[in-house]
Amino acid sequence: MLERDLRTYSAARALSGPIIFDRGIPDTLGYLKLCGLPVPPHVAAAAKAARYNRRVFLAPFWDEIFTQDTERKQTRAEAEATCAVMREAYTALGYKITELSRADVERQTKLT
Template sequence: MPADAERFILITGGPGSGKTTLIDHLEEAGFSRSYEAGRGVIQDQTAIGGRALPWNDPDLFAELMLCWELRSYRSAAARAAPVFFDRGIPDIVGYLRLEGRPVPAHLQTAARTFRYHPRVFIAPPWPEIYRQDSERKQSLAEAERTYESMVATYAEYGYELVRLPRVTVEERARYVMDHLR
């Protein structure tokens, strides 16, 4: 495991389960963070009329997410403090599998090489807070399948999954910090 990996704390799960809200809260508390690749790529591609959207070209979408995640990883490596990641490279593997797409060898290599803290926090589906928006078009059922794909993918890459409780964002943040001590 790279030396930096202990500082790279990853939060994953299905869409609409409170991951970004938690990371926003941790950022407000003074922690560094990354931004979710999928949402960023969708926003950028929509703004420029690009074709790398999950509903147009899932393979190209995955490649741009990989570029985004690699840049986020390298940016985090330049910082000395812990960094909270809003998803990570294995999420792209899980996404492609969920879509029934082949996972390229270079993506598998990236997921094995660019490691995060061995304990990954995973947000379970949360129907009460789930909302669709202009970037999140998946149904709740698709969000649940995404969660299951992330569970399988992160376990395959040897991460210990810690399921986040469905509690207030403040309680979730305390839960994360308690598990990192």
């Protein structure tokens, strides 16, 4: 996961304009914590060295739309815990979290 994120980060640095990542290097820290595993020094170093914009977006756990399927295997509790550890990982690295709103697309479109 870290290798893929580092490659994506490196490739994005050569592009111009705004770039939005679905996942980032700090996610590796969050998943290690979620699984109760230690964070190897090289993972912590990569998360500190390869920086994104200070402001990051977080899609919060949303009970009303939670579902499990072939792609989403986490339980409700795991999904909530994942959101919490991602918030902690990014905050600990000095990122400012902007939580995405919990509104459906139709409602969001009317608001903008």
